[in-house]
Amino acid sequence: SPRLLPNPRRLFHPDKTYLFAGVTSDLGLLVAKWMAENGARSFALASRNPDIPPLWLQEMSKLGANDVRVFSMDVTDPSSVARTCDTISQTMAPVGGVVLGAMVLKDTLLENMPLETLQGTMAPKVDGSRLLEDRFHNVPLDFFVFMSSMSAVVGIRGQSNYCAGNMYGRALVANRRARGLAASTIDLSTVFGVGHFANAGAADLHTVRANLEGLNTLAIGEAEVIDSFHEAILRGPPGASATGEVTVGLGSETAVAGPERPPVRAAWHDDPRFAHFTAREGDLRRGGGKESRAAGRPSRNAREELGRSTSEEGRLAALSGCFVERIQEIMQLAASSLRTDVPLTDLGIDSLVAVDLRGWFFKELGVSVPVLSILNGESVKTVCQAVLSQYQPQQTGIWGPLLFTFAL
Template sequence: AHVGKFVVSGAAGAVDLAPGMGGLKLRGDSTYLVSGGLTGFGLATARWLADGGARHLVLVGRRGAATAEAATALAELRAAGVEVEAVAADIADPAQVQELVIRLRRDHPPLRGIVHSAMVLSDAPLLDLTADQIRSVLAPKADGAWNLHRSTLDDPLDFFVCYSSMSALLGNRDQANYAAANEYVEALVRYRRAMGLPALVIGWGAIGATGYVARNQAIQDVFVRQGVYDLEPERAWTTIAHGLRTGASSLYAASVDWRTLRQFSRTVSASPCFSLVDGGQASHEGHAGNATAALADLAPNASPEERYRHLEQIMVREVCGVLGIDPLGLELDRPLQALGFDSLMAVELIVAVERATGHGLTRMSMLRPDVTTAELVAEVAGIVGTAPAAANGSRNAAAALPDAGDVRVEDLSDHEVDMLLRELETGEAGDE
């Protein structure tokens, strides 16, 4: 009896969409191979394949089953009725991969699926990377992917899934070799799709509960400060299933606070690819524009000493937030490096200070091994025009700090050089 129409408007807010939950239904009469499948996220993937119906698994790793983690998982899989073989092989060696595939064709049910999760990390600043570090990271991921591709061209695969990383999309500190390896894998997937072959690549963020990041608390802490959080394994499996069901060639899956990450990633803040995420650059500018309120909430007639103390409190809060320590325990005259301060934290502190005060630390002084919180307070006070009280000794000393010209470039990491270039190109570091 109704005449007319209903209109549902989403103008008042964003509508979040997610693929339906559930795993894949895999064949019990086929074989599925997982490279890097005997540790971490690769081993978790093997368990997920078994939960999806796989009854013949071949898990490949350089050490085979020679780890407590692998032994326990293999026993559990076999107890669940899965025929699983742990193979000690170097996936980067084409002869070993070819020999393995020939044996699988002879002794196992047809190979129907491959998940390439093998990886090695060997992080260092770009200029410090050795040839061995580059090769050791490229070999398992890039060479391994190519060897699996070439050796299985005649196999009736339902899927060929490669694990990549957000580092290929955003870059990551000290991981130029790893980012390059992941970009190679993504290019290989595009190549396979152009050939009409099945292929899917997924760039993962931080995976929770298992894998390299989950085992390294220091890396987790850095990610959290940058707005990158753990992705639950269940959501990872949903992502793979969604990609395979829809025929996608490339997906990225991560749990990210984009507004926070934008403060730390020039790729996110500058690239048009991310311009619509959380309001894009406009939200960042609005956030920074409101930051100066932290310095404006004192009475207009506050004395220079009161304004300086207020600024000092702001700086202590930001320094302790980056260092992850209690503000009550911070000694203002103690060198930050003695508290664990490093070049990545220097970048974070520049952003945090700019966010809190509306003014950035543009000098390289914080990279000196003996720089203290008191000196940084004095520097920001000079930038914002908050004069320190002369009677408060070294805590409030406004003596000039070293400029960029006092820092030896050859002693800097790539991120520190990036900070120096930022100063020079904006003209804020003087004529040196």
């Protein structure tokens, strides 16, 4: 849910240097300027071919950032990284934060991709993050932000090389966090108006928009970039327990291609990894009706189904059917592949899915189902039998979501 971000002036220190590695384009300069507006005073901007506009440097000086230095550094070259970092440590304030945003885009289908293309795209992400980690793993940083891409979240056709590099960086961030070090990741969608596509031609922008529609990812602007960076710093301090990954620009599961065209499913809709993100189809109203994602028919209401049943066997069959439908929706399983007599864990149900199912039972029937009963080898049939033994027709699940939140 939306929330107010804390004052960013508390995040930056005038007596620390902030290193921007491989991100000296206008996207990086946008973030650096925002940091200067909120108290940062010392910056080291390093990339292979830095080209910093003099006007931007003047603006930074007016903001009080009087120690902004530009370095020519190849983030994939150990000697270049070592030389630059040595100079920074010897001549500037201690480094308090690192941002890695180096990127090379060479979109090619994997089956047609030369090894050189694969290596050339992965190197800035893989070698760059590894070399900076080697250099700063013993430095008490306030943040270590790895700038990733939506390609590492939903997958983008022709970008398997870029995706692989981003996945390495995300894994390195997870490793740092496991060691109690500062680290976070930003998965950015396509940024219009600034960055790589700021000066793109009409044909390129048309292609980008078509890809966005197919993936149902949203183009973002400067404000979203700043907010995501702000959030990444808040989520990435040393010892942080919350997730350190910030994804911005992912739309809903249903993409609308145009005003005269019907809703279409996002390309990632059937990927089980998004089971917890996709909205339940029964909650998406179209023309006043409810559709079941699993079966293409009106979604069944468990309470109504039980009310129509006159026998124990009928109630068990009705509840089992509704429960199976819910599992299909979450797990993207075909009806023919889901048996009701096998342990739920054999269907791939983990703790996150179990929490979802527990909430569904409470919301539908007002019955509290322990998560452990779902994870301890129970089947659809045995879980439903236990629910029916507790179910009272007059119970209501209207307070289910609220009580469920406190129960967790």
